[in-house]
Each structure stands twice: as structure tokens, then as C-alpha cells.
Amino acid sequence: MTADLIIVVCGLIFADSIIFGSVLGIDTALLFTDKPRRALVFGASVIIIATLSDIITYPLYNYILSPASGAYDIAYLRTALFIAVSAGLTYGISIILKRFYTPLYGEIKGCTYYLYSNGAILGILITYSDRNIGYGMSVLYSFLSAVAALFAMILFADIRSRIASEKQPAAFRGVPSVLLAAGLAAMAFSCVILL
Amino acid sequence: MTFIKSDIITENIIKRNPVISLLFGVYPVVAVTVSLRNAVTISEIIIIIMILTGVITAITDRLHNTALTVSVYITIPALTVMTAEAILYTYYPESYTSLGISLPLAATGTVITAYTIQKRNNTDTKNNGINNGIGNDILSSLIHTATAGVGFAAVMIIVATVRELFGRGTLYDIVIFNDYSGIPFLLMPAGALILLGIISAVMQAVTGHDFVRGGERRQ
Numbered sequence: 001m002t003a004d005l006i007i008v009v010c011g012l013i014f015a016d017s018i019i020f021g022s023v024l025g026i027d028t029a030l031l032f033t034d035k036p037r038r039a040l041v042f043g044a045s046v047i048i049i050a051t052l053s054d055i056i057t058y059p060l061y062n063y064i065l066s067p068a069s070g071a072y073d074i075a076y077l078r079t080a081l082f083i084a085v086s087a088g089l090t091y092g093i094s095i096i097l098k099r100f101y102t103p104l105y106g107e108i109k110g111c112t113y114y115l116y117s118n119g120a121i122l123g124i125l126i127t128y129s130d131r132n133i134g135y136g137m138s139v140l141y142s143f144l145s146a147v148a149a150l151f152a153m154i155l156f157a158d159i160r161s162r163i164a165s166e167k168q169p170a171a172f173r174g175v176p177s178v179l180l181a182a183g184l185a186a187m188a189f190s191c192v193i194l195l
Numbered sequence: 196m197t198f199i200k201s202d203i204i205t206e207n208i209i210k211r212n213p214v215i216s217l218l219f220g221v222y223p224v225v226a227v228t229v230s231l232r233n234a235v236t237i238s239e240i241i242i243i244i245m246i247l248t249g250v251i252t253a254i255t256d257r258l259h260n261t262a263l264t265v266s267v268y269i270t271i272p273a274l275t276v277m278t279a280e281a282i283l284y285t286y287y288p289e290s291y292t293s294l295g296i297s298l299p300l301a302a303t304g305t306v307i308t309a310y311t312i313q314k315r316n317n318t319d320t321k322n323n324g325i326n327n328g329i330g331n332d333i334l335s336s337l338i339h340t341a342t343a344g345v346g347f348a349a350v351m352i353i354v355a356t357v358r359e360l361f362g363r364g365t366l367y368d369i370v371i372f373n374d375y376s377g378i379p380f381l382l383m384p385a386g387a388l389i390l391l392g393i394i395s396a397v398m399q400a401v402t403g404h405d406f407v408r409g410g411e412r413r414q
Contacts, residue, residue, distance in 0.1 A: 020384070023222060023225050023226055023384045024222065024226075024296070024300065025222075026221055026222050026225060026384075027219075027220065027221050027222035027303075027304060027305045028305055030218045030221055031218060031219070031305060076277060076280060076281060077277070078299070079273055079276055079277055079280070079299040079302060080270075080273040080274065080277055082299075083269055083272075083273045083302060083303070084269065084273070087265070087269045091262075091265060113268075113308050113312050114305060114308055116265060116268065116269055116308075117268075117269055117272060117273075117302060117303040117307075117308070118303055119222050119300050119303040119304070119305075122299065122300055122302075122303050123296065123300060126296055126299060126300075127296070170399075170400070171396045171397070171399050171400035172392075172396050172399075173399075173405070173406075174399070174405060174406045175215065175216055175217070175218055175395050175399075175406040176392045176393075176395040176396035176399060176406065177392070178218065178392075179215075179218075179221075179388055179389070179391045179392030179395055180388070180389055180392035180393075180396075182388045182392075183385045183386070183387075183388030183389035183391075183392055184385070184389075186383070186384045186385035186388055187383075187385035190383060190384075190385060
């Protein structure tokens, strides 16, 4: 059981990484990895929203929306439902933080717009809603995928801070070097699949 | 009309292109551009979402109700993608199947967030000041989002052309190079990111414009 769990966790961190493997979350990962602290705050937010969203959306999709449920055949509402739930949670949590934990709200304030409809969160919800792996496993996989995303983001934030401190040719300074570094990181993550 | 400048087209398409100079909307460019047909489809969907969301949030901004603006920003992309899914599923099932998860994820692109809802944060340097001066003017929002959408689509089409032509030897699913084994690396996400990096570096060298985001340290 423990060995299986280790294999699953390694698979989610490297082979199925939503940042550099399936690249579902690379959009926001590139924006929020300019500083390690921003990467940590954004990654932690993704873990909370993705896990809570999956707790709500998995039963709604599999027992009501999906044709396999036998209740209704309204699976086309899936995208809207997932975005609405994750955005509603983000909004609710940001309101609670604003009222009761102002310093923490100050940390996530800059990224709330990018959390309302986020590729990494929606990608996780869609991926595990389709896999028929059971409610508990779906929530666990969503949590682990988001943790893997946090790991990849912190790793890449460190790479970016090292690149920024090095002297680079004028043409590659800034965004080009970030994209090339992301390409090399994606290549490194793909090599783990081959191993 | 507060924002419209004569150089807005070159600004949003070349000098401050959403993808290669500001890093917005990288996911669709990496995930979808193995096929030019899919790249064109997703570009169309994202341009429509950007224009609709930009214009409607400009209207709701005038009511100074953040919750309403956020609701609109969430609802419009989701509804547009649902409509696109229904159209593609009914009339173009092959495109629907080959786009897969990239189709619903079109609603969550950072390029949509950056150019629509962040209008109010005019002084937010983290957003690179791309919406500075737009406010809630409807025509300015329309032109701003449309030109940014065209800039995004231009990168999508260039990357898709290179990846499909040299990766598979086809263009828009038409065979160009017979008996061509292709370059599999170009069809991988890593290949797309490195190609984007090279395009960004070439554009930076040609335009002489610094593609350095707000958080990046200048040397």
C-alpha cells in the first residue's frame, strides 16, 4: 500500500505534473514564479481551492450531470459548473480572509483574479471527474496533483531567480530566458517518464 | 474615449504581445499548436471571449459593483466555451475530439483575465500596466481586447505553422512533405516552449523592446 502510494505520488509530481507534464497549469505558473514567495502563496491557494472544489464537484458531476448517473443527461454543463464552484469558493475564501485575516488576504490579493477561473484547478477537476476512480481517491488525487503543482512552481521560481541573477545576452533577457528555462524544465520532467 | 492611441495595434501585437512579451496565454499556445486547424479554432474562441468579456465588464464597471463584474467575468467565458463545445460537438466532431481538455480550458486563459477584468487596477505593476488608462470606456475596451486577441492569435498561428509543418510534415492537415518522418520534439510541450522562447528572443532583438515582466530584475 505504501509502495503504491509512493509510485502514485512520484507519478503525479513528475510524469503527470500539471505544470510541466500535461502543462494544464503552465499559464499561471509562469506568471507567479517570478518570486519564490509568490509561487508559494499561489501554489498553496491552488491546493486549497482545487481540493475543496473537487469535494463539491465530484458528486455533483458523477451523480447528477453525467449520463452514467442515470439521473439527467446534462454533462455539457460541466465546464460552467466547475468554473462556478471554484470561482465561488475563491470569492468566499477571499471575503473571509479580508474580514478576519487581513495580512493573509494582502498576500493573495494579487492573484485572486487568476484563481477565479484557473487552468490548473479546472484541469484537475476535469481530469479526475472523468476517471471513475471513486470519490475518496478523486479528492486525494486532486490534492496530490495540486501539491505536485506547488512543488514544480517552487522549483521553477528558484530556477528563475538564479537566471535573473546571471548575466545574459541582451536578446534573451527577461521573457525569452523564462520560456527557454520552462522548455528545459518540461524536457527534464518528460525524461522522468522515459525512466 | 480615453485610451485609443495611434500605435495601439503595434503596441498590442508586436511591442507588448500578450504571449511573447508578457507571458499571458502560454497554455493554449503550448497545448493546441500541434495542429494549425485547432490553433485557429481556439484563437477564434479566445478572441470572442476576450471581446465579449472586455466590453461587458466595461459596462458593469460603471455600476461599481465588484461582485457583479466578477460574476460577468466568470459567466461569459464559461457560456462562450459551452456554446463552442456544442457547435463543435454537433458540426465538427473531429475538432471536438482532437481539442479534448484544451477546449474547456480556453475559458480560463490568463490572457482573458489580464486584458479584461484587471482594467480597474490601473496602477498594478504586476499586470505590467497593460490596461492603464482604459477605465470603463466601452470602445477602448473593444479595441484593446480585439488587438490583444489578434496579437495572441498571431503567435498561435506562427507556432502552429512551424510545429505542424516541421513536426509532422503537414499544414492544416494537408500533406506538404511526402515520406517525412518529422521532428517529434517539436510536438512535445518542451519543443513548443523552446520555440516560443526563440521567437520571443528574435522579436526582442528585432524590436529593441525589453520583454521584461514587472517582477523580473533588470540587469
